Amino acid sequence: MFQPDLLKGKRILVTGGGTGLGRSMTHRFLELGANVVICGRREDVLKQTVDELAKETGGEIEAVGCDVRIPDAVEAMMDTIWAKRPLDILVNNAAGQILAQTHKLSTRAIDAVLGIVLHGSAYCTVAAGRRWIDAGLRDRVVMSILTVSSLTGAPFTVPSSMAKAGVLAMTKSLAVEWGPKGIRTCAIVPGPFPTEGAWSRLMPKERGGNEELVKTIPLRRVGEHEELANLAAFLVSDGAAYINGDAVVIDGGKMLQSGGGGASTQAMLDWTDEQWEALRPKRK
Numbered sequence: 001m002f003q004p005d006l007l008k009g010k011r012i013l014v015t016g017g018g019t020g021l022g023r024s025m026t027h028r029f030l031e032l033g034a035n036v037v038i039c040g041r042r043e044d045v046l047k048q049t050v051d052e053l054a055k056e057t058g059g060e061i062e063a064v065g066c067d068v069r070i071p072d073a074v075e076a077m078m079d080t081i082w083a084k085r086p087l088d089i090l091v092n093n094a095a096g097q098i099l100a101q102t103h104k105l106s107t108r109a110i111d112a113v114l115g116i117v118l119h120g121s122a123y124c125t126v127a128a129g130r131r132w133i134d135a136g137l138r139d140r141v142v143m144s145i146l147t148v149s150s151l152t153g154a155p156f157t158v159p160s161s162m163a164k165a166g167v168l169a170m171t172k173s174l175a176v177e178w179g180p181k182g183i184r185t186c187a188i189v190p191g192p193f194p195t196e197g198a199w200s201r202l203m204p205k206e207r208g209g210n211e212e213l214v215k216t217i218p219l220r221r222v223g224e225h226e227e228l229a230n231l232a233a234f235l236v237s238d239g240a241a242y243i244n245g246d247a248v249v250i251d252g253g254k255m256l257q258s259g260g261g262g263a264s265t266q267a268m269l270d271w272t273d274e275q276w277e278a279l280r281p282k283r284k
C-alpha cells in the first residue's frame, strides 16, 4: 500500500519496541526502509527482537537498554543514538498499565505508571527536541501512542488514563511551540489490539474475553497490528507533513459506541425485531 522506500533514510526510535505494537510498528518501518532503534528495560527481549526483525526484513535495527523513567538513562540513550546519527523520528510507545480499584492503589503503583507513560514520554521528547533545536535540524516528528481513555477517561485504569491525557496535552502544546522550528507532533489513539502485555494485565477471564469485547466494537472485531503499523508509517512519513498536533483514533468505532446512551444504548443492539416493533405507534 506504500511505496517501498517511504521511510528510506529516516532514523527512528521506538520506545518499548521490543514487544507488542512497538515491535509491529518497528517491523513495518524496517520494511519501508527506515533505520530503527528500539529501547526497553529487558535487554534479552530487545536482543531477540533485533535478531528476528533483522532476519525477517533485512533492515537496519539496533537496540539500547533504557528505563525511560530515569532521566539520566534517557540522556545516555540519546547520546548513544546521536553518536551514530541524529534521529529523524521519535515514537513514544513504552507504557505501563494496571487494572485495579483506584482507591486501593499504592503511591508506588501510581508512580510506576505515571513514570513510564507521562515522565518517560516527556523525557524522551525533550531530550530529542533539545538536540534537534540546538542543531537547527528540521523535518522531525514526535509521534505518541495514546489510549482511548486519554480522551474519555476510564475507570480502574486511572493512572494510565491520566498519564496518556498528559501526553496528548504535550502533543498539542508542542505542535504550536515546536512547529515553527520544523518539528511536528502527532498521536495515535488505538482501540483494542491484542498483545501479551495488554491482555495479561487488562483482560482477566472475569471480563469475558474477546467474545464480550467485540460486542463493544461496531466493526465486531479487534484491531490487526498491521492496521496500526500502516497508520503509524503514514503519520511519521513525509506524506503526512502537514499533520501537526492531531491524534488519530483507530478503534473500529469503539469510542463512539461507548458514548451517547452508554450501557442502555449498548443493550438495544441486542433487541429483537419484535421489541422494536412494539415501540412503533399503533395505527388507528
Ligand SMILES: CCCCCCCCCCC/C=C/C(=O)SCCNC(=O)CCNC(=O)[C@H](O)C(C)(C)COP(=O)(O)OP(=O)(O)OC[C@H]1O[C@@H](n2cnc3c(N)ncnc32)[C@H](O)[C@@H]1OP(=O)(O)O
Pocket (backbone or CB within 6 Å): 095, 096, 097, 098, 099, 100, 105, 106, 107, 108, 109, 110, 112, 113, 147, 160, 191, 192, 193, 197, 198, 201, 202, 203, 207, 208, 209, 212, 213, 216
Ligand atoms: C470487555 C472489555 C475489555 C476491554 C479491554 C480492552 C483493552 C484495550 C485498551 C488497552 C489500553 C492499553 C493500554 C496499555 O498501556 S497496555 C500496555 C501494557 N504493558 C505494560 O504494562 C508493560 C509494562 N508494565 C509493567 O512493567 C508493570 O505492569 C508496571 C506498570 C506495574 C511497572 O512494573 P515495575 O516492575 O516497575 O513495578 P512493580 O511490579 O514493582 O510494581 C510497582 C507497584 O505497583 C503495584 N502493582 C502492580 N500491579 C498491580 C495491580 N495489578 N494492582 C495493584 N497494584 C499493582 C505493585 O504492587 C507495586 O506497588 P507496591 O510496591 O506498593 O506494592
Ligand SMILES: NC(=O)C1=CN([C@@H]2O[C@H](COP(=O)(O)OP(=O)(O)OC[C@H]3O[C@@H](n4cnc5c(N)ncnc54)[C@H](OP(=O)(O)O)[C@@H]3O)[C@@H](O)[C@H]2O)C=CC1
Pocket (backbone or CB within 6 Å): 015, 016, 017, 018, 019, 020, 021, 022, 039, 040, 041, 042, 043, 045, 066, 067, 068, 069, 092, 093, 094, 095, 096, 116, 120, 145, 146, 147, 148, 189, 190, 191, 192, 193, 194, 195, 196, 197, 198
Ligand atoms: N494493545 C492495546 O490494545 C493497546 C495499546 N495501547 C498502547 O500501545 C502501546 C504498546 O502497548 P502494547 O504493545 O499493547 O504493550 P507491551 O506491554 O507489549 O508494550 C509496552 C512496552 O513498553 C516497554 N516499557 C515498559 N516500561 C518501560 C520503561 N520504564 N522503559 C522503557 N520501556 C518500557 C516494555 O518493555 P520492557 O518491559 O522490556 O521495558 C514493552 O516493550 C502502549 O503505549 C499502550 O499504552 C493503547 C491502546 C490499546
